[in-house]
Amino acid sequence: MDKALEGIVVLxxxxxxxxPYCSLMLAYQxxxxxxxxxxxxxxxxxRRIGDCHELLMLNSNKLGVSLNLKSEKGKSxxxxxxxxxxxxxxxxxxxxxxKLGLGYEELKKINPGLIYATGKGYGLDGPYAExxxxxxxxxxxxxxxxxxxxxxxxxxxxxxxxxxxxxxxHLFGGITTALYQREKTGKGQLVEVxxxxxxxxxxxxxxxxxxxxxxxxxxRTGNQHSGMxxxxxxxxxxxxxxxxIICVVNRQWESLVKVMGxxxxxxxxxxxxxxxxxxxxxxxxEIISSWTKGLKKLDIAEKLIKANVPHAPVSSIPxxxxxxxxxxxxxxxxxxxxxxxxxxxxxxxxxxxxxPLDHVFxxxxxxxxxxxxxxxxxxxxxxxxxxxxEENVIR
Amino acid sequence: MDKALEGIVVLxxxxxxxxPYCSLMLAYQxxxxxxxxxxxxxxxxxRRIGDCHELLMLNSNKLGVSLNLKSEKGKSxxxxxxxxxxxxxxxxxxxxxxKLGLGYEELKKINPGLIYATGKGYGLDGPYAExxxxxxxxxxxxxxxxxxxxxxxxxxxxxxxxxxxxxxxHLFGGITTALYQREKTGKGQLVEVxxxxxxxxxxxxxxxxxxxxxxxxxxRTGNQHSGMxxxxxxxxxxxxxxxxIICVVNRQWESLVKVMGxxxxxxxxxxxxxxxxxxxxxxxxEIISSWTKGLKKLDIAEKLIKANVPHAPVSSIPxxxxxxxxxxxxxxxxxxxxxxxxxxxxxxxxxxxxxPLDHVFxxxxxxxxxxxxxxxxxxxxxxxxxxxxEENVIR
Numbered sequence: 136m137d138k139a140l141e142g143i144v145v146l147x148x149x150x151x152x153x154x155p156y157c158s159l160m161l162a163y164q165x166x167x168x169x170x171x172x173x174x175x176x177x178x179x180x181x182r183r184i185g186d187c188h189e190l191l192m193l194n195s196n197k198l199g200v201s202l203n204l205k206s207e208k209g210k211s212x213x214x215x216x217x218x219x220x221x222x223x224x225x226x227x228x229x230x231x232x233x234k235l236g237l238g239y240e241e242l243k244k245i246n247p248g249l250i251y252a253t254g255k256g257y258g259l260d261g262p263y264a265e266x267x268x269x270x271x272x273x274x275x276x277x278x279x280x281x282x283x284x285x286x287x288x289x290x291x292x293x294x295x296x297x298x299x300x301x302x303x304x305h306l307f308g309g310i311t312t313a314l315y316q317r318e319k320t321g322k323g324q325l326v327e328v329x330x331x332x333x334x335x336x337x338x339x340x341x342x343x344x345x346x347x348x349x350x351x352x353x354x355r356t357g358n359q360h361s362g363m364x365x366x367x368x369x370x371x372x373x374x375x376x377x378x379x380i381i382c383v384v385n386r387q388w389e390s391l392v393k394v395m396g397x398x399x400x401x402x403x404x405x406x407x408x409x410x411x412x413x414x415x416x417x418x419x420x421e422i423i424s425s426w427t428k429g430l431k432k433l434d435i436a437e438k439l440i441k442a443n444v445p446h447a448p449v450s451s452i453p454x455x456x457x458x459x460x461x462x463x464x465x466x467x468x469x470x471x472x473x474x475x476x477x478x479x480x481x482x483x484x485x486x487x488x489x490x491p492l493d494h495v496f497x498x499x500x501x502x503x504x505x506x507x508x509x510x511x512x513x514x515x516x517x518x519x520x521x522x523x524x525e526e527n528v529i530r
Numbered sequence: 531m532d533k534a535l536e537g538i539v540v541l542x543x544x545x546x547x548x549x550p551y552c553s554l555m556l557a558y559q560x561x562x563x564x565x566x567x568x569x570x571x572x573x574x575x576x577r578r579i580g581d582c583h584e585l586l587m588l589n590s591n592k593l594g595v596s597l598n599l600k601s602e603k604g605k606s607x608x609x610x611x612x613x614x615x616x617x618x619x620x621x622x623x624x625x626x627x628x629k630l631g632l633g634y635e636e637l638k639k640i641n642p643g644l645i646y647a648t649g650k651g652y653g654l655d656g657p658y659a660e661x662x663x664x665x666x667x668x669x670x671x672x673x674x675x676x677x678x679x680x681x682x683x684x685x686x687x688x689x690x691x692x693x694x695x696x697x698x699x700h701l702f703g704g705i706t707t708a709l710y711q712r713e714k715t716g717k718g719q720l721v722e723v724x725x726x727x728x729x730x731x732x733x734x735x736x737x738x739x740x741x742x743x744x745x746x747x748x749x750r751t752g753n754q755h756s757g758m759x760x761x762x763x764x765x766x767x768x769x770x771x772x773x774x775i776i777c778v779v780n781r782q783w784e785s786l787v788k789v790m791g792x793x794x795x796x797x798x799x800x801x802x803x804x805x806x807x808x809x810x811x812x813x814x815x816e817i818i819s820s821w822t823k824g825l826k827k828l829d830i831a832e833k834l835i836k837a838n839v840p841h842a843p844v845s846s847i848p849x850x851x852x853x854x855x856x857x858x859x860x861x862x863x864x865x866x867x868x869x870x871x872x873x874x875x876x877x878x879x880x881x882x883x884x885x886p887l888d889h890v891f892x893x894x895x896x897x898x899x900x901x902x903x904x905x906x907x908x909x910x911x912x913x914x915x916x917x918x919x920e921e922n923v924i925r
Binding site: 137139140152156159160164187188189192193257258260261262263266267268269271272273274275276277278279280281282283284285288289290291292293294295296297300301304305306307308309311312313314315316318319320322324325326327328329331332333334335336337338339340341342343345346347350354355357358361368370372377378379381383440443445446447448449450451452453454455456458459460461463464466467478479481482484485486487488489490 | 532534535547551554555559582583584587588652653655656657658661662663664666667668669670671672673674675676677678679680683684685686687688689690691692695696699700701702703704706707708709710711713714715717719720721722723724726727728729730731732733734735736737738740741742745749750752753756763765767772773774776778835838840841842843844845846847848849850851853854855856858859861862873874876877879880881882883884885
């Protein structure tokens, strides 16, 4: 069975997380992704000696080409590749590709079918467009930090690089939409995603609380409900960690009360409905904490599974790295890497029944497929390649 | 100009954030999205009396149909609509559609071209599949909480509902990929996204730190770098709030030192390189804090813009809600709603040059377009509609 993006050629200039995650999803759907790096390698390679795990996680199923885009010969090889490509993915700082003479306006002249996808911190235009942007600064500017953490403590970033990844996956969605449109029009186009834009809709709960209550709820509520309007809804300390528990309907509260052996609470008018419980959040949380603190998180989880009460243990990173469900679903896969040996890389969160991810291979070494790609796409000879290598055009 | 998804018909059974955000992106790219709700409305309508802002944010550009899928007539109307649809989006609890007799296996028989997109907490299979899942529990189970917050404080959720939104946007990417594949094969397929899967790759920094250092760095590092390997990298208290500052290259550190008027630090061997500074993170942070605490966050930002040092003020929700950059980029748009009046809704973070988002209209009232849709798609008469309404099949 052909995969969804079989036959599609991607030139991936992505670095760190945003662009590489986007093109990882393209590769996982069957596109031929050529990761084009400078002679030194992309930022993640430079940042840490050796093969850092972040790079290995996000570059499976790609071919690696190392090409000096600052040299005239390197540019010319790149534009020759552009003629044979369907998609370019890049998330350089604003203006980088234009300075190289490789901006969309130039490239579309040589390939009108090209889909040029650009991931930026603040987008291509607007008052902040020129500012340097990283995941941390976008989380600060975009309201993610204001809404994360405890109300009496400083704002804190979301641990994962959510701005980078939201940027990358929106870019993927834009590219596949443009591919579909190209089937109708025969034309490529520019696809643009600003990380700062992507973190705005995800503030739904906070913006909802702000507009619904005229700003009367705190910006951040720790692990409690953003609108302080659901109870129980919190993370509770256990003997060996933490557990999240929520009751969205009364039946779940009743089950929880029974599991805790506190049936007398069913008669208490403070806890009859969610509205009642939300008016007594501190009391509800205290009752639950006093029960969880003497038990182990997985023992509590087992009881709550049986009682059908929504919950989850707060998993540590070693627990996530070994999660049996993620393994079952092949979200954790083991591949062999020439230097790093057996490593664990993610599978695809996007599952298409007619485009299964059957084969995953490890991220390329820097320039691992330079010769293969230039031979296959541009019919270069061994002599050509040796000369280009001597001239510091390829690696 | 035709928009990318012009002519595509979507039956949107989404609720809360995950499904609705997915179909909002489909609507913004030009698909005709029919939001199908029960006679009471989806969860967000039931949860709060009136038109809650979260619902208004995520359902622009959709038509609203209210249909009783538990009645035989309602089911039959739905399957008649399925025959004319390209896409179904649903994020009900596992098995809900199957119990209604409207699972993918049934629906593909009546429309083999149908793309059936299902957003789930833990996916369709695996050891956790049956567990109830919400954004909070997925953040707990998936490692988001473990990595968020200060190392000496409890784990805390990311404020935004990132599992819901990551789920929704991956689902969008899966649907558009399947649309492209359908152009080649003529066939529809099942698209599945598990929220739990989507939060695994975004742990890149934490998994990197875990595998690169054999678990020697703390799981969460507050606002400091996940690997404690970049300095300055933190959020600093100011006179009126907080500001995030990062230096990734020495030039930026040198600029920062000059802005602070602390040129003597340039000669200090503790701060020469990023490696030196990372070995003295606490000292570096103390130096910067002692400067920021006496200044206002936007005054600091202005100085750092001029000095080209990566930074961002930590914006409050009211500041985000009025952000001039988001307004310039039309990520904040004003639309007129019959009950709520002028409201602010998000634009599209996915920008296609040949498929611009020119017109945004407000989320439908419950059942606002029931008659229009059933007349247009199923040629129903006024008499048919009156009868169905009397029988509690539509609203």
